[in-house]
Amino acid sequence: DAGVIQSPRHEVTEMGQEVTLRCKPISGHNSLFWYRQTMMRGLELLIYFNNNVPIDDSGMPEDRFSAKMPNASFSTLKIQPSEPRDSAVYFCASSPGTGTFHEQYFGPGTRLTVT
């Protein structure tokens, strides 16, 4: 298996622009997670899905952020409008089951820079 796939790997955009990050989880995995990592705040869970349904979005910083999972093999994280403080590495991770007896498999991340 190719593992969790994220695109793009790097994104540089201007403040105010819309940014869409994409994630393809490992086939057969039922849970998907979006994280943000910065030096200041470390690793933060933004939102996670079980069986394509958002379970907990309490980590989403504000209304500018939205996430969707239209099917089991694809998820997006959108920021509109983007701001410089959104600059971070965004990781997607997937897990084999809706239960908790599995570790998470992380993607390579998208490094977002908002100027």
Place this chain on the structure above:
Amino acid sequence: AQSVSQHNHHVILSEAASLELGCNYSYGGTVNLFWYVQYPGQHLQLLLKYFSGDPLVKGIKGFEAEFIKSKFSFNLRKPSVQWSDTAEYFCAVNAPHTNAGKSTFGDGTTLTVKP
């Protein structure tokens, strides 16, 4: 809600030194425990995990961790570190009967091994 505390933010060791990174969690019920490693510029990868059974867990690359339920701890150890162990290490806790599928991560410990 569960929380995870990693007391050491930055550890600097010389090669061949022994390593112990602390991890404490706050949750009174059954937990699953994980250590992840993030090498520079890479994504998080699982080092080891504990679900049940022998509280001394052995992972990849010579790492091990011991679950001490009475102390709510899951410390990571390695008897002799190498320069290639330079990375950030995250402890994570998952409570199977709450927040199904969601793990709480510690703030991470940066390990620098001097050659």
